[in-house]
Amino acid sequence: MTRHVVATVDQVPPGQRLLVTVAGREIGIFNIDGEFFAVGNRCPHNGASLCKGRIVGLVEASQPGSYQFSRKGEFLRCPWHGWEFDLRTGKSWCEPDRTKVRSYELKVEAGETLVEGDLRAETFPVSVEKEYVVLEL
């Protein structure tokens, strides 16, 4: 397993996203209220660039006519057919077991620990002052 530095923390503010390429793969980095999540940029349904979709919340209903809205900003809606994917797990809402997008483990680490460790920063040099988003692949 290789660790890749994919972004500085301040590059992806809360509610925002960044598309990066790691080892030839397009991966979207998402910041949900300070937590970072990563999913592949290919919708498992029909191949759309999934990470261009709208970031939405989860709507559920205890009964018809009730709309319970939660987890604001934690789902990604495919830009084409509107399938919803849970950014925390990569699972689609409608077919969680059958249809999922690859999700990746992310960690936020301080620059000083990274400089000393064994990692690959493909896109930019790492400096000790900043915090970085690190992806394991």
Added chain:
Amino acid sequence: MSIMDLDRKSPAKHRLQVIDCDIHPAMTSWKEIHPYLEKRWIDHLAVYGSHLRHAFSEALSHPRMSPDAARVDAYPEEGGPPGSSLDLMRKQHLDPNGVEVGMLIPLRWNPGSQRNLDFGAALTRAMNTWQVERWVKQDPRLRASVLVAQEDTDASVAEIDARGGDPNFTQILLLPRTDEPLGRRRYWPIFEAAVRNNLPITVHVGGTNGHPSTGGGWGSYYMEEHHMVAQAMQAVMASLVFEGVFERFPQLRVVIMEGGLGWIPSLSARMDKHWNRLRSEVPHVKRPPSEYVRQHVWFTTQPMEEPGSAAALLDLFDRIGWDRLLFATDYPHWDYDDPRYSFKANLTEAQRQQILYGNARRFYGFDK
């Protein structure tokens, strides 16, 4: 959106060669058609706008779940609605998908449903010229469709005859929700003109005629409204068959566009079965309805059915007839079909080529 736009590498497995039968061009602003519209109608449009048989003058009856019914990734950077930028259309669709010919299906303004017939007819003339000037002349891969305001048959026939000799136009475009079912005789002069000009009639989902979307009233949700377009297409097909349109116009060819595919075999069988019982009512229908369908009607593939089993999809294609299927993407709309991924079955190379390219090439006469 803070997102880097990386070029996606298309899988090299198939070199795509596609005829896309359903591309929706849009106007950056409605002023785009001013050069082709008489002053009276420019003023009319500014003052009165669209005047249709439903509650919203400009919006559709049921708001879509995606704005402009479009792919979220199809908005041009320079502004304007999806489908309004030829550059983006090329970069995002025509070039990477190997589109050799793309059929334009303009839906804006709904000219055929305008209650003011003269306004509708003026819009069709303007939008037909607009298609050629704004699109076809700018990209030789594109082809225009002859819009007609079908409730005014004289104007429709005049427009068909005016465009019939122009190779930029490949077909006549009608929307299914006409004032009366399309097979009724008031529309026959349009079919006659189609045959005279050797143009197929294409029926693309849409239109508004004041009739509820179902025989039992209006649905509440877009989820229902999206479903019923396939049922409206069934009624169009039944009307064309049972009115005897194909008996009267044996050369007529019809394309059912964006109506779905799953219902075709069952509707054909249903029409056959009950024609057998009730044929004394329609003696002008000489042959089993399914034969007319098989002989006169083609279907575009989008939105592709996803039965959850490849065998069911192949069985469906077998029963419709592989030679009747014309590929379409519906770019830039939300339910877009990608030529690489939308068939959830393993097609042979020959089958894939036939649907993506060969059938349309033959149907529209591009092989001649």
Added chain:
Amino acid sequence: MQDPQAAGPSIGLQNAIDCDLHPAVPSMAVLLPYLDEYWREMVSVRALDRLNLSLTSYPQNAPLSCRPDWMPADGTKAGASLAMMQRHVIDRYKLRFGILNCLYGAQVFHSEDMAAAFCRATNDWIRDEWLGRDARLRASIVIPAHNTELAVQEIERRANDFRFVQVLMLVSGEVTLGRRQLWPIYRLAEQLKLPIGIHAGSAYRYAPTAVGWPSYYVEDYIAQSAAFENQLQSMISEGVFAKFPDLKVVAIESGLTWLSGFIWRADKTWKGVRAEVPWVTRAPSEILRDHVRLTAQPIDAADEREAILRLVDHLKSDRLFLFSTDYPHWQFDEDNALPAGLPDALARNILFDNALATYPRLSKADQPMEVAR
């Protein structure tokens, strides 16, 4: 005379449950005893009894409305005679039960009160002249569906008579069938273990298709299967089955083979737009499998056996279809009410078991007469 059990499935039709029989109201005269004084006077003053209230959906003499060899020789309405129904179907196939779905003008009068009065009379007449005279018969409750309150009253009136096994609605009425205004009907039906039987036919409040009024009757009839699709999509989208988890719907005389296209389109649409209807938490095909049953005449296919097997494959269930003759409508010839060559287990489900599972009140046979509530 040929052996009626020789045609059809190898296990024969004996003891089958016929889920779609059409008794005809011969004339309004038979309903008069069940109308109150006001309505009796109105019948006389307005000469209502001279009106032919055959539904436009089923023209009295259209070939589809009556199989030629079942047409009464004396010019009376097909389906009006119990004796003929017994001879043609009930005795001939040795049915265990037959469910009566009366298609008459009562339910489509624009006046809600008139509709309620005549629905009530129709149900009373069915009780006395049909259920009371053949113990194998069961019936659907005819209701004025366009007035929920009156419809509920009529259902309550039949609640304790277990020979009424279903509530009957036309597939095309005034509002789409999922609308919340109809829910009191569904709530009561669920409580009383009455499936909602949705029968082909329209009250013609609107053009039968979204593209307007077709010229020919055959087009109207073809459009019925599309109406079923739209109404099931309405009930699913509105969350009727989320609200009433024990409710069953029976699609009667729908044509069947539209089902494949329906579930494919409905499932695909749902995946894209489900946030609009968050109470729809399962694919429409799954909801349909749990809540919707369908009578198996007509079967819109050239090869009916192949069609049923294909549907069982697509729907992943052999529990959905209910035997029906659709008597006296002309859907099949001779004794081919159910195609030959079906696997015995599937045929058994269609002929008996599925109906017993769908209509809980069926097996409570031989109940006493109606009890006043």
